Amino acid sequence: xxxxxYLFAGLIIIALLIGSTVMVTTxxxxxxxxxxxxxxxxxxxxxxxQMLLDSGYPYDWGSNTSVVxxxxxxxxxxxxxxxxxxxxxxxxxxxxxGLPSTFAANxxxxxxxxxxxxxxxxxxxxxxFNETLHISTQQIGSGDTYSIDVTSDYTLxxxxxxxxxxxxxxxxxxxxxLEEPNGTSYLTTAYDGSCVFNxxxxxxxxxxxxxxxxxxxxxxxxxxxxxxxxxxxxxxxxNLIADPTQPYNIASDADSHExxxxxxxxxxxxxxxxxxxxxxxxxxxxxNPPESSAIAVLAVSGSNGSNLLVADRDFSNISYRTIPAIRxxxxxxxxxxxxxxxxxxxxxxLYLWRMST
Amino acid sequence: xxxxxxQHIIGTVTLIGLVISAGLFYTIFTTFVQDDNRxxxxxxxxxxxxxNLEEMINLIKFxxxxxxxxxxxxxLPTDVGxxxxxxxxxxxxxxxxxxxxFLTTQQTVSADSTIPYNSGDIxxxxxxxxxxxxxxxxxxxxKIACSGTIYGKNGVVIWANPxxxxxxxxxxxxxxxxxxxxxxxx
Numbered sequence: 308x309x310x311x312x313y314l315f316a317g318l319i320i321i322a323l324l325i326g327s328t329v330m331v332t333t334x335x336x337x338x339x340x341x342x343x344x345x346x347x348x349x350x351x352x353x354x355x356x357q358m359l360l361d362s363g364y365p366y367d368w369g370s371n372t373s374v375v376x377x378x379x380x381x382x383x384x385x386x387x388x389x390x391x392x393x394x395x396x397x398x399x400x401x402x403x404x405g406l407p408s409t410f411a412a413n414x415x416x417x418x419x420x421x422x423x424x425x426x427x428x429x430x431x432x433x434x435x436f437n438e439t440l441h442i443s444t445q446q447i448g449s450g451d452t453y454s455i456d457v458t459s460d461y462t463l464x465x466x467x468x469x470x471x472x473x474x475x476x477x478x479x480x481x482x483x484x485l486e487e488p489n490g491t492s493y494l495t496t497a498y499d500g501s502c503v504f505n506x507x508x509x510x511x512x513x514x515x516x517x518x519x520x521x522x523x524x525x526x527x528x529x530x531x532x533x534x535x536x537x538x539x540x541x542x543x544x545x546n547l548i549a550d551p552t553q554p555y556n557i558a559s560d561a562d563s564h565e566x567x568x569x570x571x572x573x574x575x576x577x578x579x580x581x582x583x584x585x586x587x588x589x590x591x592x593x594x595n596p597p598e599s600s601a602i603a604v605l606a607v608s609g610s611n612g613s614n615l616l617v618a619d620r621d622f623s624n625i626s627y628r629t630i631p632a633i634r635x636x637x638x639x640x641x642x643x644x645x646x647x648x649x650x651x652x653x654x655x656x657l658y659l660w661r662m663s664t
Numbered sequence: 665x666x667x668x669x670x671q672h673i674i675g676t677v678t679l680i681g682l683v684i685s686a687g688l689f690y691t692i693f694t695t696f697v698q699d700d701n702r703x704x705x706x707x708x709x710x711x712x713x714x715x716n717l718e719e720m721i722n723l724i725k726f727x728x729x730x731x732x733x734x735x736x737x738x739x740l741p742t743d744v745g746x747x748x749x750x751x752x753x754x755x756x757x758x759x760x761x762x763x764x765x766f767l768t769t770q771q772t773v774s775a776d777s778t779i780p781y782n783s784g785d786i787x788x789x790x791x792x793x794x795x796x797x798x799x800x801x802x803x804x805x806x807k808i809a810c811s812g813t814i815y816g817k818n819g820v821v822i823w824a825n826p827x828x829x830x831x832x833x834x835x836x837x838x839x840x841x842x843x844x845x846x847x848x849x850x
Contacts, residue, residue: 313675317682324686328693335697342704349711350777353718357780360722364785378782386834389726416760416778 343661347640351659354415354432355642359392359655369397370544370596372404379414396620396649397544399436402627404543412629418662432659433634434627439645439652440465440519440526446533451486451506453532457496457519460654464500468521469493469574472504475529475564475605476513481612482562483605485579486513493573512537512615514605516566518575518650525575527568527602527650529617538608540591540618547591547604547618555608555616557584557591563606565597568650575650579605591618602650620649636660698745699773705744706765709816710777712738713751714763717841720824721781721788724839727826733799735808735823737846740816751820752813753790753843761788765816786835791842799823810844819846 361380368376381402383395409428412418418429441458457468471493474486486506494502514537519526531537538555540547549555557563564579582604583594597604603619628634635641639660646655716738723734743749744767752764760782766774781788792812799806808821821844826836 310671310675313679316679320679320682320686324690327690331694331697335701339701339704342701342708346704346708346711349708349715353711353715353777354780356715356718356722361725361781366785378785379780391726414782415780416762416782 344640347638347659347661348642350430351640351642351657354417354430354659355644355655355657357415358411358434358657359394359644359646362389362395363398369395369399369401372401372544376410376414379411390647392644393647394655396622399622399625399648400541400543400620402434403625406627409629411627417629428629428662430659431629431633431636431662432657433629434625435656435658436622436625436646436648436653437656438526438623439524439654440468440521442517442519442526442528444515444517444530447503450508451513451532452503453506453515454501454503455496455517456499456501457521457526458500464496464498465521466496466498466500468496468500468519470496470502470517470519471574471576472515472517473577474506474509474513474515475566475579475615476509477511477607477612477615481607483564483579483607483615492576512613514615514617516577516603518568518577520574524645524652525647525650526652527575527577529566529603529605529619531615531617538614538616540616542597542601542604542618542620545593545596547593547606547616555591555606555614556610557606557608557616558612561607561612563591563593563604565593565601566603566605567598567600568602569600577602600650622648622651622653634658699770702745702747702767702773703775705741706749706767706773707775707777709740709744709749709751710763710765710775712740713765713820713822713843714777714779716822717763717779717824718781720822720841721779721839724824724826725786725835728834730826733797733823733825735799735806735821738820738822739818740820742817744816749816750813751816751843753792753841755790761790768815787838789838789840791840796847797823797844807847808844809847810842812842814843814845817845821845 358381360382362382362384363376363380364378365374366384368374381394381398383393443456445454447454455470457465459465475483478484488504488506496502513532515530517528538553540549563582563584565582566577566579569576569578584591603617606616608614608616635658639658642657644655646653716736748768749765750768754764755761762776762778764776794811797808799808824841827838828836831837
């Protein structure tokens with residue numbers, strides 16, 4: 308036997324070894340990947356359960372911005388009753404207002420998020436909220452006639468949605484007044500997803516409050532008219548936070564009302580109740596936090612009481628990310644749940660991925 | 665003649681060494697791959713148990729003034745890659761509450777899953793004592809054996825019990841959760 312024959316035999320053994328290891332790796336890879344994805348799915352369900360069903364602690368960590376939550380949960384806390392998948396509007400808003408982006412990861416047991424390089428994080432996630440029903444309003448002509456369009460998340464017109472609408476406006480005494488539509492307060496959307504409400508003509512600053520009920524999915528929104536004329540602020544806890552471009556000026560004795568969403572035998576509609584304030588002209592604070600079902604606060608603004616301020620909550624831009632620059636990784640698992648926030652139905656989407664393979 | 669024999673001896677010994685080395689390497693490699701797959705399966709089981717515990721905690725928090733035991737029977741695989749495994753509830757000062765699963769014969773092959781609920785408002789207690797409970801579930805009277813560490817199998821029981829003593833009336837003062845198995849149905 309020559310040296311070449313030994314070398315050849317050795318090469319065959321090494322080739323067999325390499326071939327076998329490659330085969331073992333290749334054969335086990337699909338099962339391993341499937342196992343990884345299954346595990347990610349269960350982890351996502353676990354995280355989503357904690358975030359959407361637990362109210363966190365302290366229970367008021369949303370409205371009381373001075374406290375840091377010890378338990379992370381977005382559900383609305385009720386002393387006497389609780390509804391599954393009903394979230395606290397202030398807790399959801401606080402996700403974008405001053406809560407550190409990696410804060411929840413520690414509380415949810417997803418690794419040590421205090422490491423600035425995120426190397427100690429086991430998982431990364433993004434939580435987003437999207438409206439289930441989309442409402443758009445349009446003023447027809449110069450009078451107070453409004454066309455209301457209801458579409459789905461995919462901009463398809465929704466036929467048969469139950470819609471109600473009322474106008475809030477400033478009356479002659481600089482107080483907030485209510486104007487109901489002529490005819491019925493409830494209308495059903497036609498084949499094109501729209502319906503038209505007709506009101507008596509009002510010349511002062513006004514807000515159209517619209518509620519929609521579509522087979523259990525609901526939405527409530529307020530629109531200032533003429534478009535772009537009203538003032539807008541964000542409602543967070545008891546505070547009305549002014550938009551930088553729209554500073555308001557509210558007298559301490561100015562009329563202010565909270566708008567509540569009420570379920571009646573016909574559907575959903577809004578009601579308004581006067582609320583007291585303890586703020587000053589540019590930093591308006593309610594004496595007590597608004598009711599949990601409040602969708603907005605209206606207040607008369609301006610030195611002559613001519614402008615109507617709408618303070619509401621916008622959840623459509625909420626995107627809570629453990630890593631601000633990353634919305635979702637290629638290997639992420641996404642999980643959706645339908646939730647109720649501030650009287651409107653939203654789809655909560657969680658993107659969860661592993662930080663290392 | 666002597667030179668030829670040495671060449672043969674060296675070549676043969678080298679070949680035999682190569683075969684043994686290749687065999688060893690292959691065994692170590694396949695063991696590593698097997699253990700890795702088993703770890704992933706154990707990870708799935710840990711996550712599944714943790715999810716059920718998490719759901720149970722939330723159910724307890726939703727059920728006001730009920731002091732009944734809540735139980736859920738889940739089916740888990742009887743083995744992982746042909747080997748038996750165990751599930752353990754661990755309360756660690758640094759890591760908090762987590763589910764630890766491991767192979768019975770090789771405890772280094774293990775996986776953990778933390779429970780996201782971290783006892784801020786209502787303290788959570790793992791029941792790790794070996795106890796037999798008789799629990800009425802509808803028309804069935806189940807005899808459930810509980811322990812801090814159990815073997816994985818079909819019919820694993822996840823249970824929770826709220827304690828309303830010394831509570832403020834809105835939520836229980838303590839939630840005890842545990843794992844076990846159905847020993848008998850009477």
